[in-house]
Amino acid sequence: MLFHVDFKTGKPAYLQLVDQVRYAAASGGLRAGEALPSVRQLAEELRVNRNTVAKAYTELESQGIIETVPGKGCFLKDGNTPFTKAVRQKLLLKEIDEAVVTAHHLQVERADFLALVKERLDYFENKQEKP
Amino acid sequence: MLFHVDFKTGKPAYLQLVDQVRYAAASGGLRAGEALPSVRQLAEELRVNRNTVAKAYTELESQGIIETVPGKGCFLKDGNTPFTKAVRQKLLLKEIDEAVVTAHHLQVERADFLALVKERLDYFENKQEKP
DNA sequence: CCTACTGTCCTACACAAATAGGACAGTAGG
DNA sequence: CCTACTGTCCTATTTGTGTAGGACAGTAGG
Secondary structure, three states: OOOOOOOOOOOOHHHHHHHHHHHHHHHOOOOOOOEOOOHHHHHHHHOOOHHHHHHHHHHHHHOOOEEEEOOOEEEEOOOOOOOOHHHHHHHHHHHHHHHHHHHHHOOOOHHHHHHHHHHHHHHHHHHHHOO | OOOOOOOOOOOOHHHHHHHHHHHHHHHOOOOOOOEOOOHHHHHHHHOOOHHHHHHHHHHHHHOOOEEEEOOOEEEEOOOOOOOOHHHHHHHHHHHHHHHHHHHHHOOOOHHHHHHHHHHHHHHHHHHHHOO
16 A cells, blocks of 8 residues: 554654655655545555544645545645745745754765755656656 | 744744754854853743753754753754764755655756755855854 | 752643544535 | 445544743852
């Protein structure tokens, strides 16, 4: 199965799901317009309450990743974020700054950091191409 | 004063402190070996319990940012992270991946993303130089 | 030694967060 | 229309997190 929950990590189950869907979407494991597993079906597979899955889907919708149609299901959104350019820059800058500050404390040099970033960009782009 | 806590954000006070110390250290606002404000003094300034500040300092020490000497005080560590290269790579990759995935969903192109990263690297490096 | 600092452990409490189950509304195909 | 699916709201319980104050141990200077 595509998703899994690890109860030993202490990280909330619904957040683990959110991350996994985000990664799957970014790396091409999920396609635009594709339907996600139903709330109940996924909940049973993962041995989790329906509302836990539902909470993850709600969070994903508020992030603009998926679209939920009541009575039909949840689907991966096909592009066009619901956020303005200003909001997008702010969200992204926050995460970039966190990584840059962490790199400083981990004593990772500028060149090494940039190399790592490019490597990861390549990684996600390559997976994207595949069938 | 160097630090401040905003109670309106909903973000825990001790985490706000952790972030501010991390940023101050990365941008040169705090120097290696420099003493941080004492737990009680800072707590009084910020109108916060001592243990809230103490918790922030504990977290910072576990991150390898500061060093705490019982009876004397807390000091900014002078380089040399306590982590192995493997652990450092793992910690950094996690944050880089998060930013890369977010960039994908915010539809920020590779070139724009790299430009942003370089801009922020410059920003922190420049502040570092200043007195 | 005594005083005034330093950080820390222990305990307590209030609040929020995470999870869980029952009942309900919309969709679609037989 | 009836059945079986979809997501959702409401409520309850539990668990964890953030904050708080009292008492204690180590350091340093008068």
